[in-house]
Structure formats: C-alpha cells, structure tokens
Amino acid sequence: MRAAPVPVAVLLTLVACQPAPRETPAAAPADASGVITWAASADRMGDGVAGRGYRLVVHTSVGGTGVRVRLSNAFGDRPLTFDSVYAGLQKQGAELRPGSNRRLTFDGARTVTLPAGSTVWSDPLPGRLPAATNLVVSVHSPDAGGPASGHWMALQTSYASKGDHTAEESGAAWTVPTGSWFYLDAVSVRAPAGTAAVAALGDSITDGWQSTSELNRRWPDYLARRLQRADTAVKGVANEGMAGNKVLADGPGQSALNRLERDVLSQPGVRTVFLFQGVNDIKAHTGVTAEDLIEGYRAIADRVHAAGKCVVGATVGPFKGWHEWDPAAEAVRQEVNAFLRTSGRFDAVTDFDRVLRSPYDRARMLPALDGGDHIHPNDKGMQAMADAVDLTALDCGTGRRQTVSPPSPRA
Known part of the structure; x- marks a missing residue:
C-alpha cells in the first residue's frame, strides 16, 4: 500500500551535535514526557530468531517532534539485544522515502539490551513527524531467542529480512511479509x-x-x-x-x-x-x-x-x-x-x-x-x-x- 505523500523534509532531521554512540548493556528509562501517537498491546509470540530484522509499518495519530519508540521484551525469558534501530517514512511496501531513515539511540547508545520482562524507550529523534503518517521502524537483534514479544494481528503488512538492513532505505532485502508487529509496542511524540x-x-x-x-x-x-x-x-x-x-x-x-x-x-x-x-x-x-x-x-x-x-x-x-x-x-x-x-x-x-x-x-x-x-x-x-x-x-x-x-x- 502506498503511503499518503508527506514532504520528507518534515521528518527526523538529525542534528550534527548528536552525542557520540556508545555501547551499553542496558538503557536507563527515557523521559516519559510526550504523547502517545501509536501503540499495540504486546503478547507472547513464537520464538525469536537471531540475526533477523523487522521493518515495522505503523500509522500515527497525533503529530509532533522528538519521535520515540518503545521496544518490548515483556514476554521474553532471557535478555534481548537490539544493535540497530531506525525510523523513517514509508514510500511503498518496504521501501522508505529517500532521506527519511534515521538511527535511533538509547541513552545515547546505538545498542540496547532489555532484561527479560522489560521495555525501553528510545531517545527522542530531532525533527517533526506529521499526524496520520506511515512511520516505519526497522529493528535488528543479533541474539534473539526464546519467546518474542509482539502483536500478532496487525492488519498491516510489515517485513522481515535476514541480517541487518535497518539502515537501508531500499526494500530489496525485506523480502518476507508479515502480518504482525514484533518487539515494537509504542511510539510517542512531543506535541x-x-x-x-x-x-x-x-x-x-x-x-x-x-x-x-x-x-x-x-x-x-x-x-x-x-x-x-x-x-x-x-x-x-x-x-x-x-x-x-x-x-x-x-x-x-x-x-x-x-x-x-x-x-x-x-x-x-x-x-x-x-x-x-x-x-x-x-x-x-x-x-x-x-x-x-x-x-x-x-x-x-x-x-x-x-x-x-x-x-x-x-x-x-x-x-x-x-x-x-x-x-x-x-x-x-x-x-x-x-x-x-x-x-x-x-x-x-x-x-x-x-x-x-x-x-x-x-x-x-x-x-x-x-x-x-x-x-x-x-x-x-x-x-x-x-x-x-x-x-x-x-x-x-x-x-x-x-x-x-x-x-x-x-x-
């Protein structure tokens, strides 16, 4: 499905003074300010697969700045690491609008590890996200295993890949469609x-x-x-x-x-x-x-x-x-x-x-x-x-x- 046209310039322009990435075993809770713009209740899914990526398409309600996403390991039975998380705008299918895909960090780090039973918010991403927009969140985990957390009935096609293709705006590597959302359970903005x-x-x-x-x-x-x-x-x-x-x-x-x-x-x-x-x-x-x-x-x-x-x-x-x-x-x-x-x-x-x-x-x-x-x-x-x-x-x-x-x- 083709997303409604939205100027790319309005979304997620990173500032040059962004903190240098660093690795961390766990992320501290992010600032809880903002307004929820999308959510889906998590449940226990099938077993996670190490090295798999997911490109998750969600539709926003309220628009605003400072996009944050919440990742979930609520039903996991072991720690879960995400080593790459990006957010961009859908062009069509798994393809993103050129220039819209931006890396998300967690307490300044590119990598975050969630203990079993936990969730974590990303840092806010500079730039504006309009209302009623198809946002695409791409995640990759090198060590997923055991029960995955997600929402099985999305009524929205998302995509899976082998390996880490989260930074790519092309949809070429995202060849496996899925009707579920994995690991993502909320998106907020500052309104x-x-x-x-x-x-x-x-x-x-x-x-x-x-x-x-x-x-x-x-x-x-x-x-x-x-x-x-x-x-x-x-x-x-x-x-x-x-x-x-x-x-x-x-x-x-x-x-x-x-x-x-x-x-x-x-x-x-x-x-x-x-x-x-x-x-x-x-x-x-x-x-x-x-x-x-x-x-x-x-x-x-x-x-x-x-x-x-x-x-x-x-x-x-x-x-x-x-x-x-x-x-x-x-x-x-x-x-x-x-x-x-x-x-x-x-x-x-x-x-x-x-x-x-x-x-x-x-x-x-x-x-x-x-x-x-x-x-x-x-x-x-x-x-x-x-x-x-x-x-x-x-x-x-x-x-x-x-x-x-x-x-x-x-x-």
Whole structure:
C-alpha cells in the first residue's frame, strides 16, 4: 500500500551535535514526557530468531517532534539485544522515502539490551513527524531467542529480512511479509502543550478484526481522524485492543486487569482510558457471572482514577448468531450493560450496544454493520462506533458523567 505523500523534509532531521554512540548493556528509562501517537498491546509470540530484522509499518495519530519508540521484551525469558534501530517514512511496501531513515539511540547508545520482562524507550529523534503518517521502524537483534514479544494481528503488512538492513532505505532485502508487529509496542511524540491522548482498552473488535486490512479502518482509527479535525486537546490514540482478550482471565494476552499498567497507564500523555471489553468473558461460558465482570470493571475504573485519569466505559455489543451465543450469555450481557449505563462509576459511557444492535432483534447486530460473523463489525460498523464517541468526554472534564445515546440504528 502506498503511503499518503508527506514532504520528507518534515521528518527526523538529525542534528550534527548528536552525542557520540556508545555501547551499553542496558538503557536507563527515557523521559516519559510526550504523547502517545501509536501503540499495540504486546503478547507472547513464537520464538525469536537471531540475526533477523523487522521493518515495522505503523500509522500515527497525533503529530509532533522528538519521535520515540518503545521496544518490548515483556514476554521474553532471557535478555534481548537490539544493535540497530531506525525510523523513517514509508514510500511503498518496504521501501522508505529517500532521506527519511534515521538511527535511533538509547541513552545515547546505538545498542540496547532489555532484561527479560522489560521495555525501553528510545531517545527522542530531532525533527517533526506529521499526524496520520506511515512511520516505519526497522529493528535488528543479533541474539534473539526464546519467546518474542509482539502483536500478532496487525492488519498491516510489515517485513522481515535476514541480517541487518535497518539502515537501508531500499526494500530489496525485506523480502518476507508479515502480518504482525514484533518487539515494537509504542511510539510517542512531543506535541503542543496541553495535547493529550486516549487509550482504547479492548479485544478483537478494538483490534480491528473484520475491518479492511492496510486501510486503518479499526474504530480507533476512525476516532483518530475525528480527533484531528475537532477542536479538542485530545489528539493521540493508543489502540490497546487484543484479539481474544478478557477482562478477568489471562488467555490471548494477559487480562485487561493484568496489562492495564503496561499497556495503558504507562503510556505518555494518556488523559482518558476508553474501556470496551467483556464479550469474551461472557461468551466463553467459564462460569463468569455479571457480578464478576462488574467487579472487574470497578477495579479498572478505580485504578484509572487513582492514576489521575478519566475512564469512559462502553456497553458490550450484540452477538446473537455467533456460535457461543445463548440466552444465558445474553442475560449476562444485559445485566452488565445496565450497570455500565447507570452505575456512575465512569466519567462517561458510550452505548455501543445501541449503535450496533438491530431494531428488529436487539440481541443481534444490524446486518448492515455486521462483518459477517455476527460479533465483529465491518468497516461501516467501525465508523459508526467511532462517530458515537462524544469527543468532549475524552477531554476529561470534571464533575460530569453522561451516557451517549446515538440515534436508533437504521435498517
């Protein structure tokens, strides 16, 4: 997919007085200032391969200066070294725009080693990165092994290579396409004072399953485009959705409760957490009750508020027609949604159930919004969800709680 034209001059011009590179066994934590412009929740992948490079294509939300990336060894079982990390702009495929590729450092060093279970931020890279841009982060590890950390369902083609070709702007060596992001879980920028971000904590619906690949049509992508056009301080969007993820139990990824700190609260500039999760807990029929799930929501809301941030809740959407649906699961969904709408535990509530449901069978998704499996919306459904979010609620005003009630769905 060809990226939208962006003048190369605006991106990542290194200054001549950059500190001389030096080797170090581990990087100190970087300055946490800035605003998150892209994120993807990490999980345990297959085993890493020593000497392999990855050219990872990600789409920014908010623009700014001082690009930083966060590398993850969160699920590794041994130290992991990166000896070369670059960032540039996509021209097409694995090819970069001439003059855009720049080396990233970590506490001034070209090499960084991450202990098992850790993440690390790069130093800021001088220059400006525009909003809504395909940024390409190229990484190489000489000693990768054991479980790799990454995000398997990217809905975006990235590339792998044999050997270190991170400095090359040509795509010739990047011959192996991949639909996953490896080792990279966040990108931030320095934006104008007061600029903030929202982090969407969710499952495969937030992750974008059934939206069109390569076109950034997940509901958080549509939300990011709305925010860029709106008169609001919230401009950044971190998509922390993970397919199969639950609120209460680990499975695909750690549960929302267990990954809240790493994936959401630790991200720079997050003002509001948007919680849209629960259908996997309900449909799994593991004995989870409505009260169990409600307690999970309460715990997340309390932790978000304790961190000084706002939390917006979203009702669980309809899924009748999905093979795990039954009346008992529907009863739990209805009870959970009643809590979300009326409890007052959240700073605002977005009623995704009402956005997505059919007026003829409220347990079923409106066919025009259905991606085909009766639980995941299509592109049109994703946009309808994003359009239902009250942008003023994301600005985290005090003393206000509201439930967004969109117009009744049309057939």
